Amino acid sequence: MSPATVSVRRVESQRDLELCKSLRWTVFVEEQNVPPSLEHDEHDRLPSAGELRAPVHALAILLEDGREIPCGAGRFIWKSETLVKLQRMAVIDDARGQGIGRALLTFLEGEARKSGATAFTLGAQLTARGFYEKAGYAATSGEFLDAGIPHVTMEKRA
Numbered sequence: 304m305s306p307a308t309v310s311v312r313r314v315e316s317q318r319d320l321e322l323c324k325s326l327r328w329t330v331f332v333e334e335q336n337v338p339p340s341l342e343h344d345e346h347d348r349l350p351s352a353g354e355l356r357a358p359v360h361a362l363a364i365l366l367e368d369g370r371e372i373p374c375g376a377g378r379f380i381w382k383s384e385t386l387v388k389l390q391r392m393a394v395i396d397d398a399r400g401q402g403i404g405r406a407l408l409t410f411l412e413g414e415a416r417k418s419g420a421t422a423f424t425l426g427a428q429l430t431a432r433g434f435y436e437k438a439g440y441a442a443t444s445g446e447f448l449d450a451g452i453p454h455v456t457m458e459k460r461a
Contacts, residue, residue: 309403310371311410314360320349323360323376323391330393337450346380346390356381359418361410363394363403374398377407379415382424387415389425408438412461421461429453 314320324347331337350357363375375394379387389411394403412423426449427435432442435457444456 308366309374309401309406310364310366311361311375311406312364313410313414314362315349317349319362320347320360322373323362323378326362326373326376326395327391327393329395331391331450334396335450335452337452341450346378356384359411359414361407361414363407365398365401365403372398375403375407377411379411379423385419385421387420387423389423392425392431404434405438408435416461423459423461425457426454427457429455432457 312319314323324343328339328342332339332342346358348358358378358380360378361376362373363377365372365374375392375398377389377392379389382388389408392404392407394407412420415423423440424443425435425440426447427440427442429446432455436442438459440457440459442455443458446453446455448454
């Protein structure tokens, strides 16, 4: 058995977008009991031709024994000309602990920087706070509930 590696790509097809939405559904709705009505929104789309500040989605693929296994998703949206909000970071349960979340985060931050982002913000579930702190994020709010799950706002300079 060969070791598994992770590949992350920018979502540019409807097929990849549907894979991201399916992975998020598994993690958020089925595993964490997020209400289905809160999972999908107006940012779950591909960019329009020439759109400069469109949502950017990323799909993580686990490459194992010659197979490609979709295992994680994330996105960012533009809050201003230089600020992006990272959202919908999800890794399926049996793929956690293999660096997939870190690869997704690094990829999304890189894509945002290439497009002019100088700062990042996100709402981290409390269980993921340490993950984001290791990546250089700092909490900027107290605890709040989002979809019934405790979160904290975190920020980082690009």
